[in-house]
Amino acid sequence: MRRLINRILNYSSPDKQLLLQLEHLVGFTPKHIAYYRLALMHRSKPDDVTASNERLEFLGDAILGAIIAEYLFKKYPYQPEGYLTELRSRIVRRETMNNVALRMGLNKLVQYNQNDRGLSRSHIFGNALEALIGAVYLDQGFANTRKFILNQIIRSYIDLDTMESTDTNYKNQLLSWAQRNGKQLSFDLIAEVNEGTRKLFTVGIMLDGTVVADGTGYNKKDAGQVAAKNALEKLGI
Amino acid sequence: MRRLINRILNYSSPDKQLLLQLEHLVGFTPKHIAYYRLALMHRSKPDDVTASNERLEFLGDAILGAIIAEYLFKKYPYQPEGYLTELRSRIVRRETMNNVALRMGLNKLVQYNQNDRGLSRSHIFGNALEALIGAVYLDQGFANTRKFILNQIIRSYIDLDTMESTDTNYKNQLLSWAQRNGKQLSFDLIAEVNEGTRKLFTVGIMLDGTVVADGTGYNKKDAGQVAAKNALEKLGI
Numbered sequence: 001m002r003r004l005i006n007r008i009l010n011y012s013s014p015d016k017q018l019l020l021q022l023e024h025l026v027g028f029t030p031k032h033i034a035y036y037r038l039a040l041m042h043r044s045k046p047d048d049v050t051a052s053n054e055r056l057e058f059l060g061d062a063i064l065g066a067i068i069a070e071y072l073f074k075k076y077p078y079q080p081e082g083y084l085t086e087l088r089s090r091i092v093r094r095e096t097m098n099n100v101a102l103r104m105g106l107n108k109l110v111q112y113n114q115n116d117r118g119l120s121r122s123h124i125f126g127n128a129l130e131a132l133i134g135a136v137y138l139d140q141g142f143a144n145t146r147k148f149i150l151n152q153i154i155r156s157y158i159d160l161d162t163m164e165s166t167d168t169n170y171k172n173q174l175l176s177w178a179q180r181n182g183k184q185l186s187f188d189l190i191a192e193v194n195e196g197t198r199k200l201f202t203v204g205i206m207l208d209g210t211v212v213a214d215g216t217g218y219n220k221k222d223a224g225q226v227a228a229k230n231a232l233e234k235l236g237i
Numbered sequence: 238m239r240r241l242i243n244r245i246l247n248y249s250s251p252d253k254q255l256l257l258q259l260e261h262l263v264g265f266t267p268k269h270i271a272y273y274r275l276a277l278m279h280r281s282k283p284d285d286v287t288a289s290n291e292r293l294e295f296l297g298d299a300i301l302g303a304i305i306a307e308y309l310f311k312k313y314p315y316q317p318e319g320y321l322t323e324l325r326s327r328i329v330r331r332e333t334m335n336n337v338a339l340r341m342g343l344n345k346l347v348q349y350n351q352n353d354r355g356l357s358r359s360h361i362f363g364n365a366l367e368a369l370i371g372a373v374y375l376d377q378g379f380a381n382t383r384k385f386i387l388n389q390i391i392r393s394y395i396d397l398d399t400m401e402s403t404d405t406n407y408k409n410q411l412l413s414w415a416q417r418n419g420k421q422l423s424f425d426l427i428a429e430v431n432e433g434t435r436k437l438f439t440v441g442i443m444l445d446g447t448v449v450a451d452g453t454g455y456n457k458k459d460a461g462q463v464a465a466k467n468a469l470e471k472l473g474i
């Protein structure tokens with residue numbers, strides 16, 4: 001404890017401020033602030049791109065995936081593998097994580113080139129959240145990272161019930177739009193490729209005989225969802 | 238210790254035999270043999286498909302991904318994220334894991350429908366290895382699973398140097414075949430889709446004006462490799 005206090009007292013003033021903000025955000029006192037500083041550094045900011053959070057994002061993304069997998073495996077003991085895979089992909093997807101990061105206020109801490117207006121509309125905050133998970137893992141080990149993810153992310157910001165039930169949302173949205181507008185719509189499997197230990201499916205969406213979008217996923221249903229989501233975006237629905 | 242010995246003494250004879258085989262394979266004494274029994278059960282075997290190893294495979298795949306990510310993150314402190322992602326995908330890919338499983342002798346323990354001849358030529362042993370990782374995690378926790386993966390899998394069976402250097406192998410193989418046979422070959426990016434927190438690229442291979450194969454990956458280089466590998470298979474090269 002004394003060592004921890006000394007360490008905090010020894011921090012320079014901007015470090016002290018970041019430490020307080022981080023404590024609030026993660027729910028514990030970070031030991032090595034350098035990891036966190038790196039996690040909050042978008043590659044648009046430092047002169048040297050290797051001084052950005054991308055490597056930590058790679059690590060954090062993997063740790064997050066493992067902890068969510070275990071959480072779902074135990075929470076849904078009677079659901080098949082496909083169900084768990086789908087639900088996990090919905091939790092860790094870019095939009096969800098970015099949304100969580102914004103609600104946590106992580107956007108106020110991320111360092112990025114503010115002149116590039118497009119950045120704040122992209123998913124850099126969700127990516128920084130993954131990098132933060134990587135930093136927590138290096139700083140605190142597996143058990144504390146697990147607690148952080150389950151308490152500060154899943155239980156605080158993820159509504160699993162809604163996530164389970166919004167299942168066929170994009171596909172349904174697109175189908176009902178097509179029906180309302182008298183368009184002919186079909187979902188076609190256009191590719192099936194081995195990737196790593198899994199099969200990757202690409203589903204294309206035909207609208208009145210023209211391919212308007214495609215989507216990829218580890219099962220056909222997921223791929224259809226991604227394709228439908230892309231079609232909705234392209235068609236401005 | 239006495240409790241452990243009692244537990245082993247209480248096992249029925251087939252359990253005792255499996256326990257000895259597992260000890261040899263994983264390098265420690267399993268506590269809960271039921272997890273391991275499930276990990277070794279391919280879905281072609283039990284009457285009830287939910288009594289198969291697919292859920293454990295989902296869990297083990299995620300744990301493996303996280304531990305390999307950390308291993309590479311620390312082993313290659315100066316390599317960018319793309320390099321780590323690519324190297325990891327090469328380690329955890331279906332073929333690599335199946336090959337490791339065969340060299341470990343896991344094929345002798347997996348329960349599957351032996352009348353289905355296609356199965357033994359597919360990747361069911363690699364999948365069982367992932368399920369075994371899931372079982373080890375539930376039985377032994379994170380730290381011991383990490384040791385198991387690093388010692389019994391990575392350091393024993395994965396030649397990282399070769400894996401790093403065989404980098405452009407498939408693409409090179411295909412290119413030199415095309416040159417030898419006077420064929421016109423091109424690699425084209427045919428799709429770019431957001432999937433979860435990453436971008437997924439699909440690369441197609443044109444041979445004398447016809448698409449012969451495609452491949453998907455989290456960067457264009459990876460996708461090109463997968464596409465080239467698929468083309469080599471299709472063309473029987």
